[in-house]
Amino acid sequence: MDLGIAGKRAIVAAGSKGLGFGAAAALAEEGCRVAICGRDQHALSEASTRIGAIPFVADVSEPADAAQFVRDATDALDGVDILIANAGGPPPGTFATTDLDAYLAAFELNCRASIAMCQVAIPAMREQQWGRVVAITSVGVKQPIGTLIASSTARAALTAFLKITAREVAADGVTVNSVLPGFHSTDRITGLYDESGLEQLAATVPAQTIGDAADFGKVVAFLCGRPARYITGESILVDGGAYAGLL
Secondary structure, X not given: OOOOOOOOEEEEOOOOOXXXXXXXXXXXXXXXXXXXXXXXXXXXXXXXXXXXXXXXXOOOOOXXXXXXXXXXXXXXXXXXXXXXXOOOOOOOEOOOOOOHHHXXXXXXXXXXXXXXXXXXXXXXXXXXXXXXEEEEOOHHHOOXXXXXXXXXXXXXHHHHHHHHHHHHHHHHOEEEEEEEEOOEOOHHHXXXXXXXXXXXXXXXXXXXXXXXXXXXXXXXXXXXXXXXXXXXXXXXXXXXXXXXXXX
């Protein structure tokens, strides 16, 4: 399927590794001009070389830095058509083990930074009457994860912002969606589980496997394409059937 986005200018936050890299690679494969950021210079250089992206060293856990990354990337690409709002996750924790300050850090990382990026990118998209915003969040938005209470809380707040924004900008040709990954093979997951733990984790998923970042990226790319122009304000699960609810 031709997604019709060859030549579009795509900005991918935290795009040097994991699901962010999967999205950046899929967009580059579709012919987009891509800019990515990351904190690790070596990983960033390697990722940008692999897919032909413009690299920026930036820490999107700081909303001001996240916004500046989008400004710098927009200047380098001479505009922006696509924004992939993405960041890593806060440390695991439960109600009993997560202190109040940890929620603030999670909110900065998984909510406010993405809002800051949207505030920079969306006005230009509205002006040109075309744009795509896709935020990478978590299945925890719909089915909160007990051991990731701060992450689930912050990402749910971001989802509310995205839903309201999607309705506000839809008439300007801009779509705003989020993609909710379940368990995928990324550094974050492999850092939390050993090999035995990963096997047990896969057994809890109806698909009986951990997701692949490259496949995930193709879902993100589809939402950025012309065939998805009538999809907005949605939260798309990519979780191998892990979410058990109806809605």
